[in-house]
Amino acid sequence: MAAITTDRLTKVYPGGVRALDEIDLTVEDGEFFALLGPSGCGKTTLLRTVAGLEESSGGSLHIGDVDVTRTPPGSRDVAMVFQDYALFPHMTVAENVAYPLRIKKVARAKRTEKAAATAGELGLSDYLERRPGQLSGGQQQRVALARAMACHPSVFLFDEPLSNLDARMRLEARTFLKRLQRELGVTTVFVTHDQAEALALADRIAVMESGRIRQLGTPSEVFRRPANTFVASFIGSTPMNLLDGVVRPRGIEVAGELLPTPPEPAGRLVDGEKVVYGIRPEYLVHSPTAVPGSLAGEVRVVENLGHAQLVTLEGPAGFVQLVVDEDTPVALGDRGFAVPRQDRALVYRDG
Ligand code: ADP
Ligand code: MG
Numbered sequence: 001m002a003a004i005t006t007d008r009l010t011k012v013y014p015g016g017v018r019a020l021d022e023i024d025l026t027v028e029d030g031e032f033f034a035l036l037g038p039s040g041c042g043k044t045t046l047l048r049t050v051a052g053l054e055e056s057s058g059g060s061l062h063i064g065d066v067d068v069t070r071t072p073p074g075s076r077d078v079a080m081v082f083q084d085y086a087l088f089p090h091m092t093v094a095e096n097v098a099y100p101l102r103i104k105k106v107a108r109a110k111r112t113e114k115a116a117a118t119a120g121e122l123g124l125s126d127y128l129e130r131r132p133g134q135l136s137g138g139q140q141q142r143v144a145l146a147r148a149m150a151c152h153p154s155v156f157l158f159d160e161p162l163s164n165l166d167a168r169m170r171l172e173a174r175t176f177l178k179r180l181q182r183e184l185g186v187t188t189v190f191v192t193h194d195q196a197e198a199l200a201l202a203d204r205i206a207v208m209e210s211g212r213i214r215q216l217g218t219p220s221e222v223f224r225r226p227a228n229t230f231v232a233s234f235i236g237s238t239p240m241n242l243l244d245g246v247v248r249p250r251g252i253e254v255a256g257e258l259l260p261t262p263p264e265p266a267g268r269l270v271d272g273e274k275v276v277y278g279i280r281p282e283y284l285v286h287s288p289t290a291v292p293g294s295l296a297g298e299v300r301v302v303e304n305l306g307h308a309q310l311v312t313l314e315g316p317a318g319f320v321q322l323v324v325d326e327d328t329p330v331a332l333g334d335r336g337f338a339v340p341r342q343d344r345a346l347v348y349r350d351g
Helices: 043-051 093-103 108-121 137-149 167-184 195-201 219-224 229-234
Strands: 004-012 018-027 032-036 058-063 078-081 155-159 187-192 204-209 212-217 241-248 251-254 257-259 274-279 284-287 295-304 308-315 318-325 335-340 346-348
Touching (some): 018 058, 032 043, 032 195, 043 078, 043 155, 043 187, 078 137, 093 108, 093 137, 108 137, 137 167, 187 195, 204 219, 204 229, 212 229, 229 274, 229 346, 251 274, 257 295, 308 335
Parallel strands (some): 032 187, 032 204, 155 187
Antiparallel strands (some): 004 018, 204 212, 241 251, 241 274, 274 346, 295 335, 308 318
16 A cells, blocks of 8 residues: 655646646545546546656656656556556456456466456456456446456556446446445545546545646535635536625625625635625525525526426526425526525635
């Protein structure tokens, strides 16, 4: 087991794309760490650089106490699971799982035994002689996992390993992966663009944008106190409302309405300062009648979320979304008022 530390790790691709821009982070020994961000933000590049499949352009990388910045991939004691699993189609499950042991020149009898044992742990004993093409997506994913586990690496690197599974399989695989990681206690870096997956699985999350880390924290920290409007709009099952506001002595003025100032504004607010007022749809309470300190509007869209409804109001503040419980009647064209929960509102200066 080992921690991973990067110090100003940078990757510039030929052609000039700065995919990693001075990344500083420490993944603790045994931690389940998620790299979260939109497509193209540099997640795969960071993972491949840790694995040694990409050479860094600057900065350094340690695994445990060892500086591996220039160490070839075969000598790094890490195992990577790729998005498309990258199984060998002409090899059986047993041969696929045993492959890294073959590369490490483990004797045939020994590697057959180890591969069978690892495949068994992942419920693949009945499929050892099949080829990847004869397996379901979920089974292929387990083969990829077994192949990664066979060498008992110090570090697991997962690049969106669940993205090719259907919704139900994905939930199952998520639970399975979490349990497996807990049991093995292996330091794990898990890449995803799915915020729900990161929140569900990770001990800590780094939210990336354009080759930089915009926030690093526990799931509850990044959900409750996103550090900037980028993270605020990226985390959450529905995007946070981000509204233009002006600081006043008795509140934040949004579209002529005075909303209560949140308890912990980011830094001291200056009277007259332009800010962004952030409130999640879940923390706006619906009222059919006018309430002081609320956001008024006309109902434009009602989306059924199953357990609730996502209602879009259009009013002086622009579009405002709120979650309304499933039994409350809301019709298109109705006038509605969204009352913010003061303790959940946030104020940003970076809008
Ligand atoms: P993510 O995994 O978050 O989607 P990537 O790490 O794949 O992002 O890509 C980060 C940036 O680097 C993107 O702008 C992408 O186009 C660029 N990039 C990735 N791989 C290469 C490459 N081999 N050569 C040049 N540019 C690349
Ligand atoms: Mg990627």
